[in-house]
Amino acid sequence: MTRGIGWFDAFREVAPDWSVVLLGLVTQLGDVWFLGLLVGIVYWTDRSDRDEAAAIVGITLSGLSLITGLKAVFALPRPERVLVETGTLPELTRPLYEATATATGYGFPSGHALMSTVVYLSLAEYWSVSTRRRRYLGAGAIVTAVCLSRIGLGVHYLVDVVAGVGAGAALLLLTWPLLNRYPASRATIGFTLAVGLATVTLIVSRATPDAVLLFGASLGAFAGWQLALLARAREEGRGPIRSNRLLTARAIVAPLAVGVLVVITAYSGPVSLAFRSITLGAAAATFVAVPVISRSEQVRNRGRQAPSGSQ
Template sequence: MSRGIGEFEPVQAVIPEWAAVLVALVTQLGDVWFLSLFVGLIYWFHAEKREDAAVIVGFTLAGLALISALKHVFSLPRPGEPLVAIETLPWILQPLYEATAMAGGYGFPSGHALMTTIVYLGLAHRLSISTHRRRFAGAGIGIAAVCFSRIALGVHYLVDVVAGVAVGIAFLLCAERLLARYSIDHGTGAFALAIVAGTVNLVVSGVDANSVSLLGAALGAFGGWQLVVLGRHVCAADRPSDAVRPLVVRGVFAAGALAPLAVAIDEFHLFSLPARGAVRGVVLAAFVTVPVMKHSERAQRFWTALVFWTTMAALGLRFLLSPTTWRRGLTLGRQYGVRLRSWIRPET
C-alpha cells in the first residue's frame, strides 16, 4: 500500500532539469556528514557555550540511533520517483548527483527531516547567536528546505518527512524536559540519552555495523565528557578534599563507559565489528576532550600530570607483575636467605 498522496508530480513539475543537482546539494544540509561537521565545529570553537554544544552532540548521536531503530521497526520502502533519470544529466554531473541525490534503505520516517529538526532547533534553543526569533526562523527555513528537497528528489513521501519532523520535535521536548528535571550537568544527560538510544537501536536493528558504531560513539562521547567535567572540578577545587567526590563519581562514570571500548579493542581483531565500533568511540572521546584541554591552561597542566602519573603507575604495575621481576625477587630472596642462615649459624 502506497503512502503517497500524489505529491511528486506537482513538486517535480516546477523544478527544471538543470536545477536537479542544486536540489541534491540542498538536501546535504540534512545529511549526516554535514550535520556532524557543523555540530563538531561549534563544539570545538564555541568555547563559551561548550556544554550547550555538547548537549547538541549528544542529541545528534541519540537522533541517529533513534532514526535507525524507527526505520527497522517500520521497515517501509522508499518511493521510486526520481526527480530526473541520471542518464539525462551531463556526464560530469552524474557522479555528484548519484552521491548526493540517491538513497537506499528504508523510507519511513525521513532521517534527514528528523535530524535537521533535532540539530537546527536544538542549536536555535541552546545557542545565543543573534536573536531568538531569527535563530528559530533560520532553523525553520533550513528544515523546510531539506524536507522539500527530499520530496522533490523522490526519495521520501510527504508523510515520511512530516513524521520525521514530528518525531524530532517530540524528542527535543522530552529530552529537554528530562535534562531540566534532574540535577545533573546537561552534557552528561545528553550523552546518557545517546547511550540509551544506541542500546535500543542495537536490540531493534540487530548487531550491524551502524548500530555498533553508534553505541561505541555514544560510550566514547560519554566517557570523554566525564573526563572534561572531572578536569573542571579538579581545576576549580581550592583544596584537594574538594576534588575527591567528583574524582570518584566522574572517574567511575568514565571508566564504566570507556572500559567496554578498551576490552573490545583488546579482545577482538582490529578490523572486527566490535573493535571498529570501539575505535570510533575512542576517537569521539578524544574529540570531546581535546578542545577543552587546548583552551584551558589549568586543564593542560592537570592532564599532563594525570597522564604522567598514570603512565608511571602503569609501568610500575607492569614491572611488578612481570615474571622476570618475580624470578629475580625469588633469586635474591634465596641468596639473602642463605646469607642470613650462615650468619645465624656460623660454621664451626
C-alpha cells in the same frame, strides 16, 4: 499500503532537469556529514557555551540512534521513482547528482528530516548567536527546505518527512525539559540519553553495523565528557578526586564505559566491526575531551605564571 499522496508526477513534469542539482545541494544541509561538521565546529569554537554545545552533541547522537532504530522497526522501502534519469543530465553534473541526490536503505521515517529538526532546533534553543527569534526562524526555514528537497528528489514520500520532523520534535520535547531543569548537568544528561537510545537501538535492530557504531560513538563521547569534567574540576582546584564523591564517580564511570563498550561490541558482531566501533568510541572520547582538557591546561599554566610576572 502506500505512503504517497500523488503529487510527485505533476512536480516532475514541470521541474527542469537542473533542479536536481539545486535540490541535491540543499539536501546536504540535512546530511549526517554536514550536521556532524556543524555541531563539531560549534562545540570546538564556542568556549563560552561549551556545556550547551556538548549537550547538542549528545542530542545529535541521540537523534542518530533514534532514526536508526525507527528505520529498523518499520523497515519500509523508499519510493521507486526519480526526479530525472541520470543519463539525461550533463556529464559534468552526474557525479554531483549521484553523490547528493540518491539514497539507499529504508525510507520511513526520513533521517534528513529527523536530524535536521533535532540539530537546527537544538542550536536555536541553546546556541547564543543572534536573537532567539531569528535562530528559530532560520532553523525552521532550513528544516523546511531540507524536507522539500527530499520529497522533490523522489527519495521520500511526504509522510516520511512529516514523520521524521514529528519524531525529532518529540525527542526534543521530551529532552529539553530535563536539560532545562538541570542546567549544570545538561551535557551529562545529553550524553547519557545518547547511550540509552544507542543501547535500545542495538537491541531492536539486532546489532546492525550502524547500531554498533553508534553505540561505540555514544559510549565514547560519554566517557570523554567525564574526563573533560575531571580536567575542569582540577582547573577549579577541586579535589583530590578520592575526597570528592562526584569526582570519584566520574573517575570510575569513564573507564567503566570503555569496558562496557569493549565487552558488548565484542559480542555484537564480527571482530572488524567491534574494532571499528571501539576505534570510533575512542575518537569520540578524544573529540569531546581534548578542547576542555587543553583549555584547562592553559588556565593552569597562566595561573602558575601570574605570580612571577607580577614581581
